[in-house]
Amino acid sequence: MILFNGSTAARIRTFGATVILVMAVSAGAAGAASASTAEFVRGLWPEAQARGVSRQAFEASFAGYNPIPQVMELTKSQPEFTQTVKQYLDKRVTDAQAQKGRAMRQEWAQTLGGAESRYGVQAEIVLAIWGMETNFGGFMGGKNTIYALATLAQNGYRAAFFRDELLNALRIVSDGHVRPENMVGSWAGAMGHTQFMPSSFMRYAVDYNGDGRKDIWNSVPDALGSTANYLKSFGWRPGETWGYEVRLPAGFDVQAAQRLGKATLEQWRQLGVARVNGRAFPRPTDVGRLYMPAGATGPAFLLLPNFDVIKRYNNSDSYALAVGHLADRILGSGSFATPWPAGDYALTKAQRAELQTLLNRAGFSVGTADGVIGPKTRAAVVSYQQARGLSADGYVSGLLLERLKR
Known part of the structure; x- marks a missing residue:
């Protein structure tokens, strides 16, 4: 999900949560809340107007608006992240997901092929992000984006950030890309098939199918094209992979490798690091960093520049590894060659x-x-x-x- 392009991104997404909120509100308190809401909406109009939002779109977007209590509850109830990378991958990269990705690749072959030609991003990477974000459109969040963002801004939760996202969302409606009631997404405002925040939509969304609208909610071509354009904009290197699973030689000096940081694949080869399939690195001058998500006894990877581009979507090594691995599985690759340490668990x-x-x-x-x-x-x-x-x-x-x- 495109959020902050920072580590906060991975923590601000919660889907399918059920929150039961019991409220005893007096008539006077309800009146005060209504007045506060009306004041918030009135105060927002001058900024929206300055952004080019039409009065008609503004009123349509706020028709029936009341703050959503569940949204504010979710800001307080985000669980501590206590999964190992293996557990994270096992939930997201499965045979069923890979099979569904292959079916989607066949169904949307023309769109994916065209997007790859136009933006240089391999179809499998775009499919993997689609699968990771919404299970290939199976669940896009279900919240009215205007209402959710307004709730966050009105209640002062990261008020400047979410107020700006709300104004961007209003502009998207005003520009005619989507009707306000059809603008749905997560409680934090990430929208559509591949979960763009409104600000990312404004910068990177494309009208791939040429119908005059950038509709990432109802047009799969627009959503996939927009995702490919996003990755291209952050420096995706066409025809290159995200990284390689590698084997480390006996007695490998992990501390020295960590001090080395990034090095060419040829330098890593000279240190005894080799691909698990025994093949040579196709571009020895590529620069990579060593990643051992379970320590020295688990799988190891050399991560290439495209891995960091994936992280611009969600700044998490676990997320980017899952995207890369799901893309490989869609292509027909199997599980990682090196087993994960048995019995390991993440610490609270x-x-x-x-x-x-x-x-x-x-x-x-x-x-x-x-x-x-x-x-x-x-x-x-x-x-x-x-x-x-x-x-x-x-x-x-x-x-x-x-x-x-x-």
Whole structure:
């Protein structure tokens, strides 16, 4: 979902939540709330008018508007992210999703082929984003976007950001791309088949089918073309992949690799890093970084520039890896060659604090056990691993906590 182009993006999406809100509101309070809503809408009009929004579109967009209590509840109830990368992938990249992606590739072959020719983005990547965002259009959020954004802005939740998104949404309606009642999306305002925020729509949405409207809600060609245009705009490299699963040689110095950061694939090859399928890297001068989402004992990847372009959609390594892997699965590839560590689990904040406490007790100082994993904690983990003859990857995990408990 295109939100902030930052790490907040991945945390601000919640679909299918059920919130039961019991309210006892007096008649006087209800009147005050109505007055406040009316005042908010009146105060918004001068800004909307300055943005080129017509009065007709403005009134149509706010017809019947009242703040949505569930939207504000969802801002307070976002769960702590406690999934390993494997768990994240297992829920999103399945045989069924890959099969559905292949069916969609066949159904929309002409659109996808044309978009690839025009924007240079491989069809499978666009399909994978579509699948990740809304299950290929199966669920686009269901909230009235104008009402949801107005609720957030009126209640002061990231008020400047959501007020701006609301004004962009009003302009989209005014420009005739969609009727306000058909502008649906997530509670945070991400819209349509591939979940554009209104500001991203204004910059990157395209009228791919040429009917005069950029309709990412009802026109699959417009949604897929817009997604390809978005990726192109952030520097997608045509004909190149997102990365490679690789094998690390015995005794590989993880710390040295982390200090190296980005290097050419030829430099990585000279360090003994090789593709799991045994083939050579097709472009040795490409620059990549090493990514070990489960530490040194799990799958490892060299990530290429296109991986970072995917992250402009959602600034999460887990998300971008899922998109890349689903795209590969749509192409017919199998699961990753290297197994994930058995029994691993993600740590809650309380468990991270427990891990820090145990490291302190063992003589590997992390300072205050606050549950925040920073450089000092990772350095303590590396020292612990070196002292115990383990691979010094600095990876904080459930398996490490269990070892410390012994």
